[in-house]
Amino acid sequence: MGAIKRKDPPSNGVKSAKKSKTGESKTQKPVKAAQLDHFPEPDSSDDNDEEMEDENAEDTSQPPKRPVPANGSGDSKEFKLDGSSAEAHAKQRALAKERKAAKPNADIIGRSKKIWERLRRKSHVPKEERKELVGELFAIINGRVRDFVFKHDSVRVIQCALKYANMEQRKNITRELQGDLRTLAESRYGKFLVAKMVVEGDQETRDMIVPEFYGHVRRLINHPEASWIVDDIYRQVATREQKDAMLREWYGAEFALFHRKSDAKVSASKSAEETAELAKILEANPEKRRPILQYLHQLINSLVQKKMTGFTMLHDAMLQYFLALPHGSEEQRGFLEEMMGDIDAESEGGGGDLYKNLAFTKSGSRLVCLALAHGTAKDRKILLRVFSKETVDMMAFDTNAKMVLVAGLEVPDDTTMTTKVIYRELLGEKIEDKEERLNKLESVVSDLNARLPILFPICGPAKWLITRDSDKALMEEVTEVRKTTSKKAPELRRKGLIDYLSKPLLELVSERAENLVQTTIGCQFVSETLLEASADKEEAKTAVASLAAGDPTAEGHIANQPAAGRMFKTLVLGGNFDPATKTVKLAESRLGFASTLWPVIKDDVLAWACSASSFVVVALTESEDVPADVKKEVMTALKKGKKQLEAAAGSKPEKAKGKDKKAKPEGPKGNAGARMLLEKL
Numbered sequence: 001m002g003a004i005k006r007k008d009p010p011s012n013g014v015k016s017a018k019k020s021k022t023g024e025s026k027t028q029k030p031v032k033a034a035q036l037d038h039f040p041e042p043d044s045s046d047d048n049d050e051e052m053e054d055e056n057a058e059d060t061s062q063p064p065k066r067p068v069p070a071n072g073s074g075d076s077k078e079f080k081l082d083g084s085s086a087e088a089h090a091k092q093r094a095l096a097k098e099r100k101a102a103k104p105n106a107d108i109i110g111r112s113k114k115i116w117e118r119l120r121r122k123s124h125v126p127k128e129e130r131k132e133l134v135g136e137l138f139a140i141i142n143g144r145v146r147d148f149v150f151k152h153d154s155v156r157v158i159q160c161a162l163k164y165a166n167m168e169q170r171k172n173i174t175r176e177l178q179g180d181l182r183t184l185a186e187s188r189y190g191k192f193l194v195a196k197m198v199v200e201g202d203q204e205t206r207d208m209i210v211p212e213f214y215g216h217v218r219r220l221i222n223h224p225e226a227s228w229i230v231d232d233i234y235r236q237v238a239t240r241e242q243k244d245a246m247l248r249e250w251y252g253a254e255f256a257l258f259h260r261k262s263d264a265k266v267s268a269s270k271s272a273e274e275t276a277e278l279a280k281i282l283e284a285n286p287e288k289r290r291p292i293l294q295y296l297h298q299l300i301n302s303l304v305q306k307k308m309t310g311f312t313m314l315h316d317a318m319l320q321y322f323l324a325l326p327h328g329s330e331e332q333r334g335f336l337e338e339m340m341g342d343i344d345a346e347s348e349g350g351g352g353d354l355y356k357n358l359a360f361t362k363s364g365s366r367l368v369c370l371a372l373a374h375g376t377a378k379d380r381k382i383l384l385r386v387f388s389k390e391t392v393d394m395m396a397f398d399t400n401a402k403m404v405l406v407a408g409l410e411v412p413d414d415t416t417m418t419t420k421v422i423y424r425e426l427l428g429e430k431i432e433d434k435e436e437r438l439n440k441l442e443s444v445v446s447d448l449n450a451r452l453p454i455l456f457p458i459c460g461p462a463k464w465l466i467t468r469d470s471d472k473a474l475m476e477e478v479t480e481v482r483k484t485t486s487k488k489a490p491e492l493r494r495k496g497l498i499d500y501l502s503k504p505l506l507e508l509v510s511e512r513a514e515n516l517v518q519t520t521i522g523c524q525f526v527s528e529t530l531l532e533a534s535a536d537k538e539e540a541k542t543a544v545a546s547l548a549a550g551d552p553t554a555e556g557h558i559a560n561q562p563a564a565g566r567m568f569k570t571l572v573l574g575g576n577f578d579p580a581t582k583t584v585k586l587a588e589s590r591l592g593f594a595s596t597l598w599p600v601i602k603d604d605v606l607a608w609a610c611s612a613s614s615f616v617v618v619a620l621t622e623s624e625d626v627p628a629d630v631k632k633e634v635m636t637a638l639k640k641g642k643k644q645l646e647a648a649a650g651s652k653p654e655k656a657k658g659k660d661k662k663a664k665p666e667g668p669k670g671n672a673g674a675r676m677l678l679e680k681l
Contacts (some may be wrong), residue, residue: 048450086664118138149190152187154436174201182216186226210238214245214256221311245315247317251292288372301338336379342355359400365400366474367477372404372478374485413488419497448521453506501533506533531575569615572616594630606645609648610644614671621634
């Protein structure tokens with residue numbers, strides 16, 4: 001039997017309703033409830049199909065009638081379907097409950113979830129009760145961990161168990177999941193369990209987890225769920241040998257196949273003999289140079305195109321690729337141009353997410369520094385503009401990114417551009433409120449990382465300024481490349497940067513001297529600023545010298561602070577001591593700090609000579625930067641207090657005699673500075 005042909009809705013009634021507007025009052029409107037009556041009555045049986053067609057054909061002008069509601073009223077709002085919505089939802093919940101109950105391990109999973117609900121409210125559970133609950137939880141999950149971890153709700157139970165477990169219990173959970181850890185890392189919810197296992201476990205646990213990823217690194221680093229877990233493991237917990245094994249998989253399929261064994265383990269002794277340094281691998285296997293570089297370049301380019309540029313493993317791989325290319329070659333230049341392709345110089349934001357991410361890792365910051373050193377003047381200008389206001393502030397306080405700012409100041413010839421991009425942000429020049437601006441600058445110069453871009457042009461690679469050997473080696477590498485890529489003389493560049501820095505730094509010393517000298521970092525900043533700044537220093541010198549006023553023997557006096565004593569000594573000497581020549585290297589423009597300090601401490605010079613900062617007085621008698629009349633006044637005052645100096649000097653260190661000649665002499669008793677002054681008298 002053919003299907004019933006669906007008829008068009010009655011048209012005569014609709015048209016007459018629209019035309020009646022001209023003859024009826026505007027207040028007359030069609031009754032909305034009548035629309036509900038226009039639906040045709042549902043078919044009762046297939047046998048009446050022909051009869052229904054005949055009846056409808058007789059009169060198409062009358063709308064089909066709908067059954068009247070049971071309440072007898074014509075109000076359509078009272079019409080209801082069989083059964084309420086609440087009843088339907090109750091039936092659905094009952095069916096869902098039955099389906100869950102029919103699943104394997106439904107009872108134990110339900111009980112474990114109740115325990116988890118109780119345990120996660122840590123502050124509401126007494127210690128004894130928590131101990132009992134944890135014991136019951138492990139009684140449930142032992143031997144069944146795999147049944148829990150692949151469901152989004154029950155995997156939280158295992159995470160809770162890891163949190164309260166002892167180390168042996170955590171190892172048992174890891175052992176049960178061996179072989180499934182890679183699958184868990186790819187799971188939307190299971191990846192958090194893998195992360196917790198790594199964080200909560202010891203080195204033995206981590207050694208069971210990391211080899212699970214051997215042979216699959218390339219695939220997992222492209223996986224939307226597993227990529228971040230793999231990279232976090234690589235960055236935070238993997239040993240040097242494990243990192244090398246994972247990074248080598250970026251160099252070709254043969255390196256991945258080497259580790260893809262049934263037990264997925266590599267002996268520590270064998271791993272120690274291998275390296276992830278691509279240059280060494282290519283040197284040992286020159287015939288494989290082309291395929292390895294192509295394989296690595298393809299993987300790097302794939303992640304960059306996908307905007308997945310935050311991985312530490314990617315940054316390490318990019319650095320190895322760059323270092324493996326011949327210095328100054330077309331390949332190296334081409335790779336730098338590809339990196340620059342991430343920047344849109346014409347757009348307002350500029351893009352550059354690749355460089356922003358690279359700057360905050362050790363390998364990435366080195367790569368950006370080398371890109372600045374090898375780049376053209378135009379490349380450097382575009383690259384530095386990538387770092388916006390917020391990024392520059394973050395970079396200054398970061399262990400790795402600070403080196404990018406230093407290279408950005410030391411390499412380009414256009415110091416006007418570099419100061420505009422970097423120093424205007426670090427110095428807070430756009431801040432109108434003076435106190436707020438000084439607060440920002442004080443926080444920068446008082447931080448071990450942030451002070452480096454400020455003080456490097458002034459002090460150079462001083463040991464106390466650059467504490468990491470890797471940072472020192474990086475700056476030497478950048479300086480060497482700069483010789484062939486920059487035209488400006490280093491001294492002219494340094495002078496331009498110092499001239500720009502001098503005024504705001506001297507203002508900070510003048511306004512915040514008392515705060516700065518409370519720390520060793522602040523004292524170093526004050527002495528270097530006063531020695532090397534090129535602007536007017538009188539106000540700053542007066543502010544620092546005034547701190548020495550008063551009795552140096554009083555509690556809390558600045559003379560009793562070792563760092564402050566060294567600062568005053570350096571300023572009086574007029575320069576820093578050079579260990580190579582065993583002499584003081586005087587500042588280019590004489591500081592003359594002694595003339596400012598002497599009137600302040602003149603009345604208490606004997607107390608200073610007998611204090612912890614006695615070498616400040618020694619410097620007043622020796623320095624070439626001290627005027628002759630000041631030296632004469634110091635010596636006259638010391639002669640009058642000779643007895644006081646003798647009392648402070650005490651006895652000399654005793655030399656070892658007889659069998660104890662090789663033994664170290666006893667430490668000096670008394671004040672060493674006072675003894676030196678007595679010798680001068």
